[in-house]
Amino acid sequence: MKAAYKPNRNKGIEIREIPVPEISSNEILIKVKAGAVCGSDIHLYNWSDWCENVDAKNPMVIGHEFCGEVVAVGEQVSSIKKGDLIAAETHIPCGECRLCKTGKQHICQDMKIVGVHTDGAFAEYAKIPEVCAWKLPEGTPPEIGAVYEPFGIAVHGVLKDKIAGFSTVIIGAGPIGLFAANVASVSGASQVFVVDLSEYRLNLASKMGDNIVTLNPTQDDVVKIIKEKTGGFGADVVIELSGSVSGTKTGLEVLRKGGRVSLIGLHSQEVPLDLVNNVIYKEATIYGITGREMFDSWYLADSLIQSGKLNIRDILTHEFSLDETEKAILTAKGGKAGKVIIKI
């Protein structure tokens, strides 16, 4: 089969012919229909420090956000059958540790990630364990199926706690930030402020609901404007997706007393914060968010997507073929893109 292959730790990937994966008794084989490019694919492409930090596999097939049709199942597989259309949960739980046994599989102590620790899905075929398969409703378009996984992160962060009637600030308007703005707006947030440095992304954000206010820190006094528009209190909810020190500081600063923050963006360094004024005196609630709750986030993501109330299509700005995977990754890296899709 054809696959986007990372042969070594140097920069780059190549399209290569490799054997179709062989499945074991608890796995399923999928004919991939569409994939989506994630920030971690860019890390793998560049082989950044992050790859060593998470002990990424090498060599490997990259890609983890995908959907496709099941073409074979192992003999122990019972819930999935040939012909099913599935999206993949990329966190592979061990099923045996304390976290797995107590409903926290997505933060399993011994977790592996598809396309990071195992061969990924920018290929004609991919395999995953049965437990990671999410059956999609018939007729789900492949490019929509491919973004359930990142969409689920936005769902996890935004719907972690109350949102209806609450003013909400989204820091960072990359694809997950755009999903988050859309989820917050559709779920009844009173006002949704989206903060980003890129006018391209803010323009996409403005399509995510009828109550979106876009703010660019290079020209707007973000803290002042949000305070003014929230009666001087600050925002009820902050969703931090920038992974930047200044974005995180701004997020905590605009939070009202008693508000809550979901921290999702990954920082590449330690973050100095004014905990006394912005967390302790505020009695702020801080949630660390990683991946999707298995499978609460998936049920919510599925019903939101299938409701037809979202503007997901506006976020899928580019589409490439498997042969053009490198171009797809570089387009995502360039920043003038929402979610980049690879059709296979």
Ligand SMILES: [Zn+2]
């Ligand atoms: Zn991802």
Ligand SMILES: [Zn+2]
């Ligand atoms: Zn586990």
